[in-house]
Amino acid sequence: MSLVLRAAERRDVPELLVIEQSQFPEPWSRGMLLDELSQVATRRYVVAVEEGRIVGYCGVMTVVDELHVNTIAAAPGEEGRGVATRLLADALDDAAARGLVRATLEVAVSNVRAQALYQRFGFAPVGVRKNYYARTREDALVMWADLPARRVEPRES
C-alpha cells in the first residue's frame, strides 16, 4: 500500500462528504467540514491519499494539553487495509511530539470495530455518555489514552 498522508484542504471536501455520507449515520455537512478545516489553530485534519484518491481521513482537536479525536474513517471499500491505523498513529505521534499528554474520543457503543482500533493504541473505556448521538440516540463510550500512545500489534488469527 503506497499511502501518502497530507493536510486536508478545502478542495478535499467533496470527497470527504462521500466518506461521511457512506460511513456515518449522522454525516457531517459541507459547512461543518469547512468550518473544521478553517479552525487551523486547534484542528488538524489529515487525508490518506492513494493513487490520487482519498482513502481515509482523520480530524483531531487540541484542548490545552489533550488531544480529542473528532473523526476518523476509511473510505467505503477501503476498510481493513490499515488506513485508519496509519492515520491514528500519525495523529497520536504528532500530538506526543507537541507535548500533549492524553487523548480522548467518543465512539458508539455498537462500533466494536473502531473500539478495537482504539484499544490497539492504548485507549481504554472510562465511561458512557447517554444518548450521545442525536439521530440514533445511541450511547457513546468515552475512551482515554495516555500519550505517547504505544501501538499494540493485533494478534495473528
Ligand SMILES: CC(C)(COP(=O)(O)OP(=O)(O)OC[C@H]1O[C@@H](n2cnc3c(N)ncnc32)[C@H](O)[C@@H]1OP(=O)(O)O)[C@@H](O)C(=O)NCCC(=O)NCCS
Ligand atoms: C473503524 C474504521 C475507521 C477502521 O478503519 P480501517 O482503515 O478499516 O482500520 P484498519 O484497517 O487500520 O484496521 C482495521 C483492521 O485492519 C487490520 N489491518 C491493519 N493493517 C492492515 C493491513 N496493512 N492490511 C490488512 N489489514 C490490516 C487490522 O488488524 C484491523 O483488524 P480488525 O479490526 O479486524 O481487528 C473504519 O471501519 C470506518 O471508517 N468505519 C466507519 C466510520 C467509523 O466508525 N469511524 C469511527 C468513529 S468513532
